Amino acid sequence: MATTYRTCPRTGLQFDLDADKLMRWNAVAGVLWLLVGGITALLVILTRWPAIKLLPADQFYLILTAHGIDMLILWIIFFEMAVLYFASSTLLRCRLATPKLAWTQFWLMVVGGIMTNVAIFQGESSVMFTSYVPMQAAPHFYLGIILFAVGALIGCGVFFGTLVVAKREKTYTGSIPLVTFGAMTAAIIAVFTIASGAAILIPTFLWSVGLIKEIDAQLYRMVWWALGHSSQQINVSAHVAIWYLIAAVAFGAKPLSEKVSRFAFLLYILFLQLASAHHLLSDPGMSAEWKVLNTSYFMYFAVLASMIHGFTVPGAIEAAQRKKGLTNGLFEWLRKAPWGNPVFSGMFISLVGFGFIGGISGVVLGTEQINMLMHNTFYVPGHFHATVVVGTTLAFMSITYLLVPTLFRREMLFPKLCQIQPYLYGLSMIVLSLVMMGAGTLGVSRRHWDMAFSGAPFQYEWPGSAYLMMGLTGIFGVLAVIGGGLWIGLVVLSLLFGKKLDGGATSDKPTPIPDQSAAAHASGTGSHEHVAVPGTVVLAITLLTCFVLYYFVNWKYLSEVWGLS
Amino acid sequence: MSAILPPSERLWWKTPIAGQEWAWIGIAFVWAMIMFVMMIYWHINGKQNLSNEVYKTTTEMFTAKTEAFVKENTIRTETDQQIPVAKPNAKGEAFLLARLWSWYPILELEAGKTYKIHLSAVDYNHGFSLQPTNINIQVVPGYEHVVKMTPTKAGTYAIVCNEYCGIGHHTMLGRIYVK
Numbered sequence: 001m002a003t004t005y006r007t008c009p010r011t012g013l014q015f016d017l018d019a020d021k022l023m024r025w026n027a028v029a030g031v032l033w034l035l036v037g038g039i040t041a042l043l044v045i046l047t048r049w050p051a052i053k054l055l056p057a058d059q060f061y062l063i064l065t066a067h068g069i070d071m072l073i074l075w076i077i078f079f080e081m082a083v084l085y086f087a088s089s090t091l092l093r094c095r096l097a098t099p100k101l102a103w104t105q106f107w108l109m110v111v112g113g114i115m116t117n118v119a120i121f122q123g124e125s126s127v128m129f130t131s132y133v134p135m136q137a138a139p140h141f142y143l144g145i146i147l148f149a150v151g152a153l154i155g156c157g158v159f160f161g162t163l164v165v166a167k168r169e170k171t172y173t174g175s176i177p178l179v180t181f182g183a184m185t186a187a188i189i190a191v192f193t194i195a196s197g198a199a200i201l202i203p204t205f206l207w208s209v210g211l212i213k214e215i216d217a218q219l220y221r222m223v224w225w226a227l228g229h230s231s232q233q234i235n236v237s238a239h240v241a242i243w244y245l246i247a248a249v250a251f252g253a254k255p256l257s258e259k260v261s262r263f264a265f266l267l268y269i270l271f272l273q274l275a276s277a278h279h280l281l282s283d284p285g286m287s288a289e290w291k292v293l294n295t296s297y298f299m300y301f302a303v304l305a306s307m308i309h310g311f312t313v314p315g316a317i318e319a320a321q322r323k324k325g326l327t328n329g330l331f332e333w334l335r336k337a338p339w340g341n342p343v344f345s346g347m348f349i350s351l352v353g354f355g356f357i358g359g360i361s362g363v364v365l366g367t368e369q370i371n372m373l374m375h376n377t378f379y380v381p382g383h384f385h386a387t388v389v390v391g392t393t394l395a396f397m398s399i400t401y402l403l404v405p406t407l408f409r410r411e412m413l414f415p416k417l418c419q420i421q422p423y424l425y426g427l428s429m430i431v432l433s434l435v436m437m438g439a440g441t442l443g444v445s446r447r448h449w450d451m452a453f454s455g456a457p458f459q460y461e462w463p464g465s466a467y468l469m470m471g472l473t474g475i476f477g478v479l480a481v482i483g484g485g486l487w488i489g490l491v492v493l494s495l496l497f498g499k500k501l502d503g504g505a506t507s508d509k510p511t512p513i514p515d516q517s518a519a520a521h522a523s524g525t526g527s528h529e530h531v532a533v534p535g536t537v538v539l540a541i542t543l544l545t546c547f548v549l550y551y552f553v554n555w556k557y558l559s560e561v562w563g564l565s
Numbered sequence: 566m567s568a569i570l571p572p573s574e575r576l577w578w579k580t581p582i583a584g585q586e587w588a589w590i591g592i593a594f595v596w597a598m599i600m601f602v603m604m605i606y607w608h609i610n611g612k613q614n615l616s617n618e619v620y621k622t623t624t625e626m627f628t629a630k631t632e633a634f635v636k637e638n639t640i641r642t643e644t645d646q647q648i649p650v651a652k653p654n655a656k657g658e659a660f661l662l663a664r665l666w667s668w669y670p671i672l673e674l675e676a677g678k679t680y681k682i683h684l685s686a687v688d689y690n691h692g693f694s695l696q697p698t699n700i701n702i703q704v705v706p707g708y709e710h711v712v713k714m715t716p717t718k719a720g721t722y723a724i725v726c727n728e729y730c731g732i733g734h735h736t737m738l739g740r741i742y743v744k
Contacts, residue, residue: 061729128729132728135731174575175577177568177569178568216707217706253567253568254568256583260586260590281615285705288608292605296597296604303600304590308589311586311589363600367603369615372702375701376701376727376728377694377701443694443699448725448727449735456736456738458740460696460738513571537589544592547596555603558611561700562613562695562698562715562717563612563717564614564616564714565713565715
């Protein structure tokens with residue numbers, strides 16, 4: 001195969017130039033969708049802010065549909081394609097399998113994304129991200145998503161193909177790196193997700209053009225959520241892989257235990273896709289047994305996996321820092337971490353925000369009976385802004401500070417602003433999630449244009465605290481949009497005007513990864529030294545304490561509502 | 566050497582796991598089991614569980630049943646739109662229909678009594694969100710969900726629709742009186 005490789009002089013990473021170009025184009029497409037998503041975010045926020053209420057109802061629902069699709073699908077999955085190519089071709093130092101097919105992935109996703117957006121902005125498809133039947137969108141709304149999904153499926157295929165190529169051409173010895181393993185987890189879940197998406201969106205498309213008479217509304221919700229929720233599990237796997245990646249690059253951190261971390265990823269593969277049930281807990285069509293078993297990912301094994309990662313990621317950093325001599329007290333390793341480096345600060349805010357806010361709220365929300373307190377309230381978007389935005393998007397933003405010099409060969413402009421950005425974005429998004437959940441706890445609905453119910457036959461007055469929470473949602477939402485816009489501005493300006501960096505030497509042949517086990521045997525004593533990580537233990541116990549308290553507080557709330565049986 | 570390179574121990578699955586990790590895995594596992602058992606426990610001893618009683622229905626069937634219920638139990642009408650207020654009889658069966666964009670009819674219940682409320686939607690998905698007590702139930706067209714409810718406190722309650730159902734979604738407000 002005729003391709004060329006270059007070795008980045010700063011990181012030593014080796015890029016296949018085909019993959020290099022694909023990663024750049026996919027990442028850029030993702031950023032452009034993030035821009036559209038960010039503008040729509042601002043409009044949504046300014047409409048839900050009761051003091052401003054910017055848009056009329058029809059435009060609000062149109063913009064909210066666009067915001068969901070452009071952020072949750074287009075931005076994230078484009079970026080994930082770049083992550084998949086990086087984790088396979090770059091980390092395994094091997095050529096990308098079938099670059100032509102990979103371009104088909106890219107163009108299908110571009111065409112699909114634009115097609116769905118055209119449908120939305122034409123105004124006949126304000127059906128929300130979820131497009132529950134029997135509410136109907138224009139046929140090209142569904143067709144666009146289907147094309148996009150086919151593209152993503154091809155991308156996963158290219159990823160698996162590249163793993164095979166690397167194995168056959170022996171570019172590495174032993175097992176694939178942990179980060180690649182995490183990306184593989186994401187790709188496997190993606191295949192399941194896209195299959196579910198096809199199973200529901202193809203019939204829905206046929207229904208929209210009149211070839212199928214009716215789709216059962218409950219069945220749609222069940223199968224659609226196997227796409228809708230599972231696609232968020234792709235994100236979890238991908239951003240956990242990126243946490244490990246950043247820990248490795250910023251600290252040279254080694255996983256505490258390969259076995260434990262890989263086992264946790266395996267639990268994701270086995271159980272995460274059951275989470276379709278999280279959206280059906282207050283639905284009529286499923287039995288309580290079905291709900292309990294599925295919502296808990298078969299006895300919370302996927303939650304167990306996330307709790308393991310929540311321990312091993314900071315644990316790996318602590319171990320690496322302690323080996324460097326930062327051994328004073330419980331937290332010297334953390335205090336003296338490179339907080340001025342946006343790659344690290346973004347990653348750490350992502351980790352803590354995802355665990356403490358997104359993780360805990362997700363499990364509470366996904367408890368069968370407690371769900372009745374929160375189903376379809378503003379709590380739900382509060383929860384997923386802590387997982388998908390603080391968790392996934394912020395992790396992707398952090399890794400980009402690394403990718404711009406390495407992959408795009410440009411120096412980041414305005415380093416001071418780069419330092420501030422993860423704090424501004426991450427912290428305002430964390431507060432935003434909290435106040436949204438606060439409003440939801442008071443009952444405020446999601447996807448609702450007017451909390452004053454103008455035009456209704458009756459009056460209902462939300463408590464003043466609900467208005468306060470919605471006002472704070474407005475303020476912190478705008479701050480978060482500024483933080484996100486800052487990132488887009490920094491990245492785009494750096495790509496256009498940043499100092500060009502040396503791409504490194506090129507060669508026709510890949511240099512395989514040196515045999516790690518040989519090096520380990522030469523230097524190591526053969527014993528398995530474990531570094532104690534007391535700081536991480538304290539963090540983990542703090543997480544668990546918050547988790548337990550918040551969990552039981554919600555049972556207490558539930559016990560106070562009307563009796564239901 | 567690190568997470569971006571192949572494991573330095575070729576036989577990584579044979580390296581032992583440190584005590585601190587075992588301890589955390591053990592704690593997390595126990596917590597997972599507690600949360601799992603808690604949902605089952607609440608089905609046995611808790612007083613807030615969503616009913617499993619569900620029937621397939623159609624727009625025509627459910628509308629007819631609701632009309633019959635309203636005809637039999639209306640005690641007065643309210644607002645300019647003459648919305649009927651229905652007070653369920655001694656058997657405590659009541660029907661509540663969700664449609665674009667209203668909850669039909671208004672119900673009048675008594676605190677401490679248990680009612681069987683038949684919930685369904687006749688067009689799109691709707692959301693039953695009872696405020697300010699904050700109980701939220703999905704209402705799906707084609708499915709008649711029979712939910713047993715026991716109001717605890719007298720008052721005027723609002724039913725907010727919290728599933729997006731089109732342009733008039735925000736006007737879809739219903740009412741339940743508890744005497």
